[in-house]
Amino acid sequence: MARVVNFNAGPAALPLAALEQARDELIDFEGTGMSLLEHSHREAPYEKVHREAIALLRRMLSVPETHDILLMQGGARGQFAIVPMNLLHAGKSADYVVTGTWAKQAHEEAVLFGNMAGAKARVVVSTEKDKKFARIPTKDELAFDPSAAYVHITSNNTLFGTQWQSYPETGDVPLVADMTSDLLSRPIDVSKFGLIYAGAQKNVGPSGVTVVIARKDLIAGGRTDIPQIFRYKSFADSESLFNTPPTFAIYVMRNTLRVLEEQGGIEALTRENAAKAKLLYDTIDASPDFWRAPVEKASRSIMNVVWRLPTEELEKKFLGEAKAASLVGLKGHRSVGGVRASIYNAVRLADVEKLVAFMREFEKKNG
Template sequence: MEKRIYNFSAGPAILPEEVLLEAQKDLYSYKGSGMSVMEMSHRGKIFDGIIKQADADLRKLLDIPDNYSILFLQGGATLQFSMVPLNLMPPKNKADYIITGSWAKKALKEAKRVGTVNIAASTESENFVRIPKQEELKLDPDASYVHFTSNNTIYGTEWKTEPEVGNVPLVCDASSDFLHKKIDITKYALIYAGAQKNIGPSGVTVVIVRKDMLDRSQDSLHTYLNYKIHADNDSMYNTPTTFGIYIAGLVFKWLLNMGGLDEMYKRNVEKAKILYDAIDASNGFYKGTTEKDSRSLMNVTFRLPNEELEKKFIEESKKKDFEGLKGHRSVGGIRASIYNAFPKAGVEALVQFMEDFKKNN
């Protein structure tokens, strides 16, 4: 078997090796069924067992109560930028959005098509180098909901705790740090995440919605855009992303087997500390792009003294079997995405490369 590289890509991103090997083993004939999960009916008994197990394991990981529905949808987080306001903004037709990066801005753009949007806080004037503080939030107590993005892949910032929003329903785009630690799901009215960063392959979107919020979904909505339709049909209104849900289910099982999300969080803190410590100890050769109390555990962003050195860094890193270290095209620099499945050994190898590169340049 070909050796694996260290994949620092921001998404689609690294998956656990154990998950890939299990999927490989069952790819041709799932559990002796004579067919692949990619080939079987989504309404058949075997797949029914797969999706129900994925639902049960995700509930176990996050202690999700029975008054929440789990939906496995399509269209990525981008479709949720529209589905959230279409379903949740009526009848008041106004909502609060906290702007911490490019994806939050895209969510805002779609919400404005539905109703009045109040920007409760934004750090755009500071180039999104930090997360807003609680006292900066200008919240409307009469808003239909408050929307925030928990982790900002492009800028490398992450909320350490949820914003406090009183009695207003809280909605979160958790695409790039979903399941990186245990959260209190009861603080959220709805939380959604595209799978391709921390859950599984691209194509699946997980939506966890409190059931009372489904009463806001109006019959006048286009059928596929209606959360209530998907909840009533157990994510089976149309053919779901069967293979993607199967892989996500294997990831949920992998997390449970390693000890759950508290253990995952411990590992994530340890990995990120190794890399941030190396950046901070480099005497300015490597410079983090975010304020320290806003640093992401998932996406570590930094710069070198000039763009020529950054280009050289990226080229030489590829010779060491590192992939995906180039920063997002909109901001440049370096970005190491070290999601749940990224191994500690890979972070240590990157730090060694950084030390050697600094010495030679």
């Protein structure tokens, strides 16, 4: 079987070695005579995998002991609601910076919960109307409420291809970030954040598990008038075994983290991700009459590169011929159109080189 080059936005490419390990261990996990899919989450074979996955995350991201790492379900969409359910107390307000569709939906969920709980969610700034989410706000636009319960940002915009190059200073107000599409792609100072959450299906592992990294004091001070299954404290107190976790997804995430650490960890990933993005953006910028990147250069994502061709007909032709050449997942999100290459950790520099070679040949024939 010949594997394609996978540029899907998520679920996304996984390291081949992580998949091969899952294949080899699928029927008989470590000599136990049964698949990990069949093991109880309360027994030693799975618990070892579970704890190793959390330890790998803590080590690779240099997570301080002030923060707990939780493995939850429901994806980032679930966290859109769970964050305010835990952190937005009655009479308080939260600040949201809206830089894309997912940031907008996160704010809408906070508004909905706030209406029920006697709290508010305020949009500090939105880049929807002026630039159609083609930029990240400037520092001068970020006037935060010093008494806010938290400030929420979305660190990388998968649909529109923007990314925070540096994170806002929020003083004593906890900074909360949806890092679904760029967690583990570059170094972050976790101590600067009150809470980070990320669906694993971009850089960290398969779909089905959501990583939450939260300050222990915020967890302890969370609301207690919500169902236990939605409380961060329930997961912190039980080492993320409050209910049956997505065991196989966590196992494949563990495999993925092992591979990424063996490849050099966050430092090596940062170098390769920067090289991949530079190669692709340089190719686009070299022919502005044929390829057009709509994102302001200072806001460009190194994870999701979006661009347009002169006509929609050419875009369809490009996508069709790319798929025939085993370059898949390049169609832009249905709400945006165009072309998008998601170049997450498991997409290697050699894969982007194949894409760039195809682009240059396509331009030569159709330019």
